[in-house]
Amino acid sequence: MTxxxxxxxxxxxxxxxxxxxxxxxxxxVALPYTGIGAEFAQLVDRGMELYLKxxxxxxxxxxISLIKRDVKDxxxxxxxxxxxxxxxxxxxxxxxxxxxxxxxxxxxxxxxAGKKLAVIMNAGTAHITTMSPYYVRTSFSMxxxxxxxxxxxxxxxxxxxxxxxxTDFPPGKDSLAAFKRSFEAVGGKVxxxxxxxxxxxxxxxxxxxxxxxxxxxxxxxxxxxxxxxAAAVVKTYAALGMREAGIxxxxxxxxxxxxxxxxxxAAAVGLITMHHYHADLDNPENKxxxxxxxxxxxxxxxxxxxxxxxxxxMAAIVHVVQTLKxxxxxxxxxxxxKGWKFASPRGxxxxxxxxxxIVMNEYLSEAVMKDGRVFxxxxxxxxxxxxxxxxxxxxxxxxx
Amino acid sequence: MTFGxxxxxxxxxxxxxxxxxxxxxxxxxxxxxxxxxxxxxHGGFAMLGGYAIALAMRHWGFGxxxxxxxxxxxxxxxxxxxxxxxxxxxxxxxxxxxxxxxIGLVFMMIASVTLLVGPENQPLALPSFLRGQxxxxxxxxxxxxxxxxxxxxxxxxxxxxxxxxxxxxxxxxAAVDNRRMAESLGINIARLFTITFAFGSGMAxxxxxxxxxxxxLDPQYALKYLVYFLIVVAVxxxxxxxxxxxxxxxxxxxxxxxxxxxxxxxTAFIYALTILLxxxxxxxxxxxxxx
Numbered sequence: 070m071t072x073x074x075x076x077x078x079x080x081x082x083x084x085x086x087x088x089x090x091x092x093x094x095x096x097x098v099a100l101p102y103t104g105i106g107a108e109f110a111q112l113v114d115r116g117m118e119l120y121l122k123x124x125x126x127x128x129x130x131x132x133i134s135l136i137k138r139d140v141k142d143x144x145x146x147x148x149x150x151x152x153x154x155x156x157x158x159x160x161x162x163x164x165x166x167x168x169x170x171x172x173x174x175x176x177x178x179x180x181x182a183g184k185k186l187a188v189i190m191n192a193g194t195a196h197i198t199t200m201s202p203y204y205v206r207t208s209f210s211m212x213x214x215x216x217x218x219x220x221x222x223x224x225x226x227x228x229x230x231x232x233x234x235x236t237d238f239p240p241g242k243d244s245l246a247a248f249k250r251s252f253e254a255v256g257g258k259v260x261x262x263x264x265x266x267x268x269x270x271x272x273x274x275x276x277x278x279x280x281x282x283x284x285x286x287x288x289x290x291x292x293x294x295x296x297x298x299a300a301a302v303v304k305t306y307a308a309l310g311m312r313e314a315g316i317x318x319x320x321x322x323x324x325x326x327x328x329x330x331x332x333x334x335a336a337a338v339g340l341i342t343m344h345h346y347h348a349d350l351d352n353p354e355n356k357x358x359x360x361x362x363x364x365x366x367x368x369x370x371x372x373x374x375x376x377x378x379x380x381x382x383m384a385a386i387v388h389v390v391q392t393l394k395x396x397x398x399x400x401x402x403x404x405x406x407k408g409w410k411f412a413s414p415r416g417x418x419x420x421x422x423x424x425x426x427i428v429m430n431e432y433l434s435e436a437v438m439k440d441g442r443v444f445x446x447x448x449x450x451x452x453x454x455x456x457x458x459x460x461x462x463x464x465x466x467x468x469x
Numbered sequence: 470m471t472f473g474x475x476x477x478x479x480x481x482x483x484x485x486x487x488x489x490x491x492x493x494x495x496x497x498x499x500x501x502x503x504x505x506x507x508x509x510x511h512g513g514f515a516m517l518g519g520y521a522i523a524l525a526m527r528h529w530g531f532g533x534x535x536x537x538x539x540x541x542x543x544x545x546x547x548x549x550x551x552x553x554x555x556x557x558x559x560x561x562x563x564x565x566x567x568x569x570x571x572i573g574l575v576f577m578m579i580a581s582v583t584l585l586v587g588p589e590n591q592p593l594a595l596p597s598f599l600r601g602q603x604x605x606x607x608x609x610x611x612x613x614x615x616x617x618x619x620x621x622x623x624x625x626x627x628x629x630x631x632x633x634x635x636x637x638x639x640x641x642x643a644a645v646d647n648r649r650m651a652e653s654l655g656i657n658i659a660r661l662f663t664i665t666f667a668f669g670s671g672m673a674x675x676x677x678x679x680x681x682x683x684x685x686l687d688p689q690y691a692l693k694y695l696v697y698f699l700i701v702v703a704v705x706x707x708x709x710x711x712x713x714x715x716x717x718x719x720x721x722x723x724x725x726x727x728x729x730x731x732x733x734x735x736t737a738f739i740y741a742l743t744i745l746l747x748x749x750x751x752x753x754x755x756x757x758x759x760x
Contacts, residue, residue, distance in 0.1 A: 104689060107583060264732050271590075271684070275611075275683065276479075277729070280732065297687055300592065304682070310601070329589075
């Protein structure tokens with residue numbers, strides 16, 4: 070009798086464990102948790118965790134476990150190794166992460182070979198999503214902001230000439246190409262293009278900005294990775310007296326990243342950016358998101374566009390898990406995400422069924438002082454923006 | 470006229486950058502020359518000092534100048550303790566052990582700062598009189614750069630006098646030139662080294678704080694500018710204050726000019742130039758010929 074009971078208990082135990090295993094979805098996260106990208110990784114990571122925490126009931130009855138790997142740097146090689154390990158050692162069901170474009174580019178062949186859904190939560194070089202059929206992007210393409218900004222500069226800011234300064238790596242070149250194409254299409258002229266060092270370390274921007282100042286353009290369009298690069302850009306712009314010289318500093322929202330904006334202080338006032346998110350956006354989802362973020366991580370912290378990339382990316386993964394009832398088959402997961410719509414803190418978003426890239430609003434914002442803090446005031450909005458690089462099949466975005 | 474203004478602005482920018490390089494690197498050069506110790510954690514001390522200065526200003530109500538003094542003293546004290554407790558054990562060790570030890574120390578510094586303060590850049594707000602533009606007659610220029618150059622000149626003069634005209638300076642020079650001879654003449658090398666090490670780290674801290682306007686301040690500071698500091702020391706020669714000074718100015722101005730006029734070359738030019746230079750003169754541009 071006792072023997073029977075033990076056997077029955079063991080059988081029950083075996084059943085529950087295998088049941089639990091079937092319920093668990095392993096998400097492999099590849100982010101630069103140490104090194105220059107550490108603060109970005111923290112933002113995306115917190116965005117993902119916050120979604121899971123706020124939506125625990127939407128995840129049930131399944132369990133999502135995050136297996137985090139450090140990809141260390143923007144170089145590509147370490148990211149490739151991390152992704153390979155996530156696939157072969159941890160047997161993850163879904164991949165997620167990617168702050169830096171070179172890492173997503175280097176990982177593409179591994180992702181393709183591993184045949185797992187891979188959600189890009191930041192890396193913005195336009196053609197990345199064409200490099201693997203398993204890539205889905207919940208962040209942005211450089212063309213979303215760059216292309217929209219080119220047109221807005223000429224039409225709304227009445228700029229005739231522009232100098233473009235960019236960090237010399239794939240998204241920088243992408244940003245330059247996007248801005249130049251649309252700015253020159255509406256009659257503007259890019260009078261100088263200045264590569265300003267790499268993404269691995271923040272350079273002293275003085276010589277590059279001195280060069281830009283000497284060219285006396287109407288607008289100075291700058292793409293640098295958000296974070297410390299951006300803080301240094303705004304500081305140098307102010308210190309060289311470029312505003313007084315009548316040169317407007319514009320760019321994608323990386324230069325006014327929410328996490329850096331208050332520290333920039335008065336130097337940031339007047340900056341004009343085109344982006345899909347900042348923490349001052351006025352919509353109910355964003356109000357809830359920002360409030361929950363401050364409650365979870367401290368009143369002094371703020372989410373930003375990277376945090377939203379992680380938050381929406383996790384929403385996409387949860388959607389897949391629910392649709393497929395906890396058994397994530399990659400092909401079916403891709404189908405589930407094509408055309409997926411979500412009310413994001415950045416406004417309504419959709420995954421383009423053709424390109425697997427995001428479709429979202431772009432906001433033209435100006436930094437102003439309000440109640441003693443720098444506030445991003447929306448002065449223009451474009452609905453449902455697609456990645457222009459893939460829409461117009463330009464360069465590496467053209468289907469092979 | 471415009472050409473003159475162009476060159477002047479380039480020189481001002483380059484010299485200001487060179488001053489920061491000098492202030493950080495001078496300690497590295499002297500300690501390397503003195504003990505032949507390869508201290509790759511030197512940039513780490515600059516980072517720690519910069520943090521002390523930024524945090525003192527933001528949280529403890531220090532002014533810019535008093536925070537600089539505080540950062541200097543604190544970093545010098547911390548480094549003196551580390552020197553006695555850790556570094557002193559490795560003076561006889563081979564170079565690989567020294568390199569491994571100091572690199573390990575850098576990683577620990579980076580990890581500790583990330584853990585305690587966070588991975589993000591530390592803003593260091595300059596007092597209002599150092600911000601904005603200064604009218605120099607023929608051109609307007611960034612006030613801070615001009616002040617930094619003046620401060621740099623004062624520091625160089627003070628260091629040169631200390632090095633050339635004081636007993637301690639003479640002892641350091643003697644020890645750099647011939648350590649065994651200096652030791653046999655009764656100079657206490659261990660004590661001398663602790664003093665110069667602490668002073669050099671304090672200078673690095675000062676450089677970390679003064680240079681934050683250009684170089685920023687985050688945990689990675691300890692590693693990402695190390696190459697520049699090492700280039701300055703290699704070009705300037707070991708244990709030579711004036712050599713390091715000329716080298717820092719040369720690198721600062723060259724780097725600035727190359728970035729301004731040929732940005733397409735990226736940041737690679739300066740490395741290529743250094744390689745060529747060291748092939749031509751392995752002891753550095755201003756170093757004494759190896760005997």
